[in-house]
Amino acid sequence: MIGYIFQRILAAVPVMGFVALFVFLLLRLTPGDPAAIIAGDTATPAQLEAIRDSLGLNDPMLVQFFTWIGRLLQGDFGTSILSGKPVIELIEARMEPTISLALTTITLSVVIAVPLGVIAAWKHGTLIDRFVMLLSVLGFSIPVFVIGYLMISLFSMELKWFPVQGFRPIGDGVGDFLERIALPTFTLTLLYIALIARITRTSMLEILGDDYIRTARAKGLPESRVLMRHALRNCSVPIITVIGIGFALIISGVVVTESVFNLPGLGRLTVDAVLARDYPVIQAVILLASLIYVVINLLIDIAYVLLDPRIRYS
């Protein structure tokens, strides 16, 4: 078990290594002077030289890469061009709205999508099933920002149930927090529900055809017990896998949703950085997002073993 976990962690290292290499090369291989890109259009020659010096741009590529990695590992993500502050401080200041939105979205999606998928598979071919399938195609097709503006025009402008934009930390009171996070969460949830409901339905359909389900029904178990204990439990691995893979979608979705609802999170930070061509910030957000993605999927790999004893630790 320990050996298996260790092995999974080791396997994640080259993946992160490649992400870092890619981010590194992206800047270096961009036509033009990387220092000029980092410094922006208004930099003086002296500033350019200072940046070249601090990035070690005059060193060989390999030296540059490992120096840069060494700094990253110490938590030094460089300095923002826009604000002149260390990137890591900016990120820390913007974490809360983003984490809040990601957590509320995942929770709500799983709570809605798993039962939907189970019911769709159980009532295979009926109207409910068709509805769930339609919902999942819609979720993949309507851009998050379109859903967001529909929500604003319906629930904020017409019905006036929710404030239009903004964020309140949970520390200021749960009511205020929920009131403001509700619409962004509903907006982002549809895509994630589509993803999870679809995989739940597909894997349930496969399992409901198995012999042991027929046996369970034949011996007179209540249907709810057959569905939950026998079928759903055996679907947990694909469902959890998709939740992990979908995390990349959540991160992309958060960037857009934060822009629509004006939430002061990492997404806003990234978009502002793009408009100002503040590459150190963009680079740090990419590294962080990928790291979170890799760690979550690593945890899921480990969770498999706990969920499904049939998976061997090899």
Place this chain on the structure above:
Amino acid sequence: MTDQTTATVAAPPRDTTTALTRVREIVTSSPIVLLATVLLAIVVLSAIFATWVVPHDPVRLTPSERLKPPSDTYWLGTDAFGRDLFSRIVTGGRISLVVGVGAAIAAVFAGLVLGLLAGYIRWLDAVLMRMVDGLMAIPNVLLAIAIVSLWGASLWTVLVAITIPEVPRVVRLVRSVVLSAREEPYVEAAIAAGSSTWLIMRRHLVPNTVAPLIIQGTYICASAILTEAILSFLGAGINPETPSWGNIMAEGRIYFQINPGIVLWPGLIVSVAILSINLLGDAVRDALDPRMAQRGIDR
């Protein structure tokens, strides 16, 4: 010689249904798919012939006509610069379609080449798959944003930025097809008979990838249109002088309370286009590979 015989024996059942009847079968397989095809055809044709279809010049500024509500002259109203919204949306389809089709073709081609190499050349497999895992760990919108912010936003860079994140899934798909195909007796026989690697790839492996790649290609097309809209919406897309669905919405954001249509109309059209392509993709998948339809393809 053996190859030739099997090819002629296997061919006839395919020839009885021509490609055209096949397409007709798929399109008419359900009313929803038919509707999707018609809607998509309208969007595509009006975008292609936009110059003749639109009632107004989509880029001409008329300050006196700014933010007008829908009327007989301006069917959907005007934007903050007095440009006709309807004309801009119709013309804006061009960018989306070029990006969608372009990214699908480029990603399928790149993924096919890399996937064949990964599936067939063992030592390359480990390296390529780590790269694919790494690329897949970067959320595609962030990756595209980073590329555009470094290289500047032109049609060309946006296309590349949208294509790169789509390639890994194609590589994985092609690789898995190749890995299972190379265990087949006819491939082993070809290896034993001394066929060159190139011949085996061309005659035995590539044909196996065609059906899944057509399906994946339609999904990539939908996903690329979505990413382009997101990039433009975030301000990291093509310059607003060339209308695209995303940048029309981006410009309409601050006037949302005055005229929600500037955001919602292009939003509706982009949703309908993506939905239609996804539905067509599902229909093609059901027709080409019933097994995959049952399991639900990895998208």
